[in-house]
Amino acid sequence: MTQADLKKKARGIRNMVLDMCVAAGTGHVTSSFSSVEILVSLYHGGILRYDASNPGWEGRDRFILSKGQASPLLYAVLADVGFFPREKLNRFCKADGIFGVHLQNDVPGVEISSGSLGHGLGIAAGLALAAKMDKKSYETIALLGDGECHEGSIWESAMFIGHHRLDNLVAIVDRNRYCVTGCTEDIVSLEPLGKKWESFGWEAATIDGHSFDEIFHTLGAIRSRRGKRPLVVIANTVKGKGVSFMENKYHWHGLAPKGREAKTAKAELTARMEEP
Amino acid sequence: MNTISMRDIFFDAVYSEAKKDRNIIIISADMGAPALDKFRRDLKKQFINVGIAEENMVTVASGLALAGKKVFIYAIMPFVTSRCYEMIKVDLSLMNLPVTVVGVGAGFSYDDSGPTHHSTEDMAIMRTLPNMTVLSPSDIFMTARFAKMACGMAGPSYVRLDREVLPTIYDKDDDFSSGLSRLKSGKDLMIISTGNMVHIALDAAKKLSMHSIACGVIDLYKVKPINSALLLKNIAGIKRVVTLEEHLISGGLGSAIAEVLADNNRMVPLKRLAVPDKYYYAYGGRKNIQTLCRLDAKSVTKEVLDWLGEERKT
Numbered sequence: 001m002t003q004a005d006l007k008k009k010a011r012g013i014r015n016m017v018l019d020m021c022v023a024a025g026t027g028h029v030t031s032s033f034s035s036v037e038i039l040v041s042l043y044h045g046g047i048l049r050y051d052a053s054n055p056g057w058e059g060r061d062r063f064i065l066s067k068g069q070a071s072p073l074l075y076a077v078l079a080d081v082g083f084f085p086r087e088k089l090n091r092f093c094k095a096d097g098i099f100g101v102h103l104q105n106d107v108p109g110v111e112i113s114s115g116s117l118g119h120g121l122g123i124a125a126g127l128a129l130a131a132k133m134d135k136k137s138y139e140t141i142a143l144l145g146d147g148e149c150h151e152g153s154i155w156e157s158a159m160f161i162g163h164h165r166l167d168n169l170v171a172i173v174d175r176n177r178y179c180v181t182g183c184t185e186d187i188v189s190l191e192p193l194g195k196k197w198e199s200f201g202w203e204a205a206t207i208d209g210h211s212f213d214e215i216f217h218t219l220g221a222i223r224s225r226r227g228k229r230p231l232v233v234i235a236n237t238v239k240g241k242g243v244s245f246m247e248n249k250y251h252w253h254g255l256a257p258k259g260r261e262a263k264t265a266k267a268e269l270t271a272r273m274e275e276p
Numbered sequence: 277m278n279t280i281s282m283r284d285i286f287f288d289a290v291y292s293e294a295k296k297d298r299n300i301i302i303i304s305a306d307m308g309a310p311a312l313d314k315f316r317r318d319l320k321k322q323f324i325n326v327g328i329a330e331e332n333m334v335t336v337a338s339g340l341a342l343a344g345k346k347v348f349i350y351a352i353m354p355f356v357t358s359r360c361y362e363m364i365k366v367d368l369s370l371m372n373l374p375v376t377v378v379g380v381g382a383g384f385s386y387d388d389s390g391p392t393h394h395s396t397e398d399m400a401i402m403r404t405l406p407n408m409t410v411l412s413p414s415d416i417f418m419t420a421r422f423a424k425m426a427c428g429m430a431g432p433s434y435v436r437l438d439r440e441v442l443p444t445i446y447d448k449d450d451d452f453s454s455g456l457s458r459l460k461s462g463k464d465l466m467i468i469s470t471g472n473m474v475h476i477a478l479d480a481a482k483k484l485s486m487h488s489i490a491c492g493v494i495d496l497y498k499v500k501p502i503n504s505a506l507l508l509k510n511i512a513g514i515k516r517v518v519t520l521e522e523h524l525i526s527g528g529l530g531s532a533i534a535e536v537l538a539d540n541n542r543m544v545p546l547k548r549l550a551v552p553d554k555y556y557y558a559y560g561g562r563k564n565i566q567t568l569c570r571l572d573a574k575s576v577t578k579e580v581l582d583w584l585g586e587e588r589k590t
Binding site: 062105111112113116118119120121123124125126127128129130131133134153156157159160 | 366
């Protein structure tokens with residue numbers, strides 16, 4: 001896919017996520033929107049190895065969505081690349097649906113159940129360690145929220161991964177700077193975030209998490225990282241990216257727009273579909 | 277006389293299985309054991325020490341299990357259960373993964389170490405988890421068998437090991453698939469117990485027989501799922517039931533038995549003997565704490581006699 005195609009794809013995915021959440025009246029729209037370019041790069045951009053017709057394929061890379069509240073985004077992406085029919089998205093949070101607000105691992109293509117924060121990095125460590133033990137070549141990539149980095153368990157796992165030099169593991173922190181009730185730096189400061197990871201034995205890269213250029217520059221060659229320290233990518237993003245009135249507004253956390261706001265959001269995203 | 281601890285026989289048995297199956301992994305949260313030294317030496321690639329980081333131990337175990345490993349995680353009981361409980365819930369129970377939580381130090385095993393190291397809540401919290409099997413052995417032969425059983429389980433399990441070296445009750449080749457054993461019959465009263473307290477139950481039953489009370493003893497070693505049908509069969513026609521455990525009164529074995537009785541419309545008088553609703557900073561050994569809790573054989577006998585006396589009056 002060309003960059004123009006990926007951009008178009010990202011806009012399409014935002015539309016899908018919005019439609020799902022508006023129809024359901026719930027879902028973490030803004031948490032999903034900040035990670036769109038990251039997931040599109042992974043799944044549409046060819047970074048991850050997977051087989052949508054065989055979700056349990058042994059050789060697949062393991063993508064661990066530790067920030068499980070972004071489940072609408074992962075579900076939309078998985079449907080879009082063919083893990084299950086797109087119609088399932090219309091049943092998000094419905095009685096006859098197969099998924100809801102937080103991630104569940106019985107959905108084709110999903111590796112873990114999450115929603116409780118601070119779990120995914122340790123699980124990723126176990127998967128990466130097992131790959132080393134069994135001499136398997138899959139990569140393990142975990143996407144964390146930045147607010148999630150307030151969890152102590154993240155740092156237990158970070159220390160463990162650094163110690164074991166799991167070079168087959170990449171953590172991406174969606175640094176949208178907002179958690180539930182405000183800015184991370186006002187609540188409990190995370191900065192200097194990259195330095196924290198480095199001091200735990202990681203290599204840290206900071207990028208614009210909405211720039212395909214920067215994402216591919218950092219993640220495009222993860223398979224050639226053998227012998228290096230584990231990689232964390234601090235992806236600076238905008239929470240709610242794509243809908244002007246939701247961007248960087250923490251009170252939109254966990255909410256789907258309704259009524260007039262839903263229409264405005266849809267109109268904005270639709271208009272952007274035509275952008276180059 | 278037995279000189280082997282549950283911990284050592286358990287890890288010895290895991291070692292034997294792990295030698296045949298490289299997918300068996302042990303993770304320790306900086307805890308040692310002679311049997312683990314051997315494991316660490318001979319099966320280096322199957323042993324991980326995560327340091328004093330129990331939450332990470334559970335999440336790493338979950339990831340390993342997702343990749344096809346059979347994982348044992350090991351620490352002092354409160355730290356491998358209540359400390360990382362939510363990790364166990366989400367990453368083992370909810371995802372239904374083959375990880376065995378091995379806790380050492382049931383009840384007041386770590387006597388002088390105080391309430392931080394006492395484990396008097398674990399049965400309550402672990403048995404409430406869906407998919408979880410809860411095993412509470414009363415001797416080393418059963419413990420060794422549980423290690424082997426755990427290696428073949430498809431879902432999560434929890435093994436509640438005592439730290440004290442206990443006498444044996446069973447034979448090496450006994451079968452423990454039914455979930456409970458009736459060790460002694462008695463039509464007046466049945467004491468249902470688990471773990472170390474089975475030994476005290478047997479002692480109390482003997483003392484009660486001197487008062488012409490025919491007291492039976494059931495060792496309920498599978499606390500979840502309980503084999504209710506077999507349990508009810510074993511207490512059919514028995515006049516009274518006593519539960520005995522070194523665990524807080526709320527939520528443990530006594531509660532589990534009360535649930536079975538209530539759910540099966542079996543309205544037999546029930547007395548629950550357990551740790552009162554408080555913590556114990558008490559020294560001078562486990563027996564001393566048991567005496568303070570009225571869980572030693574003499575106190576248990578007295579409690580039962582008092583209860584029977586009250587029953588007779590009413």
